[in-house]
Amino acid sequence: MDANTRQTIVAELIGLLEKGYAHSSLEDACADIPAAALNQRVPQVPYTIWELTEHLRIAQHDILEFCRDPHFVSPEWPAGYWPDAAQPADEATFRATLAAIAHDRAAFITLLHDPQHDLLAPFPHGTGQNLLREAMLIADHNSYHMGQLVLLRRLLGIWE
Template identity: 60%
Template sequence: MNDPTRTTLVAELTALLLGGNAHATFEQAVANLPAPLRNQPVPAVPYTIWQLVEHIRIAQADILDFCLNPDYQAREWPASYWPDKTLAVNEAGWQAALRAIEHDREQFISLLEDPATDLFTPLPHGDGQNMLREALLIGDHAAYHTGEIILLRRLLGAWE
């Protein structure tokens, strides 16, 4: 692939990962959320906003690990991709999760921007996955759950 094409593709993937093209960003979805609402259940909804945020963090970290670690071991699905539903998050845990999401996303974007990163060749320790697919997976997954966060905020009366 020629450099301008790769540059354009990486720019579009980065835009997807940062969000905001056709919807609110993750950062907008969690901004100014009153602390008590992070753990507030909504009737007939199987997760809280906190659980969605932590799920995004865990899944993104797992995908990054898969891309970087030739000795990657798959987690148990779905149990190890969701936080313990009996535990509430405190301010320190909330802030740590938000920082980790941003850090891992930046690390993944740096990996995409590295000219040595082949976007199309399957990763040697996978079963056909490549970096392009993993970037799309992170973007799609985060966008889906960001929408759920916004919906929960609406149901809780905390979204304009």
């Protein structure tokens, strides 16, 4: 792939990761959430805003580390990808989760920019995954859960 094509693809992937395009960005979906709503349950919804956001952090971190470290061991599925529901979050914990998501997203974007990392070459570890696929996986996973986050905020009456 020539440098211009790579640069265009990377720019599009970054847009998906940061802006969301067809859905709210994480920053928009998590803006102005009252601390009292972080752990509030809604009937028929199996997670809170806090649990959903922490799930996004855990999953994105897993994908990042898989891409960076061939010896990384993923959490146990599915329990390891969700926080303990018995441990509610306060506002500081929620803000730390959002900061960790932004930090890991920036680290992933650094991988995308690094010409040493071929976007299409399968990782030597794994089952054929490549950096392009993992970027799209993060974007796809996040977009799915952004919709849930916005819906949960609507159900709680804290979305305009």
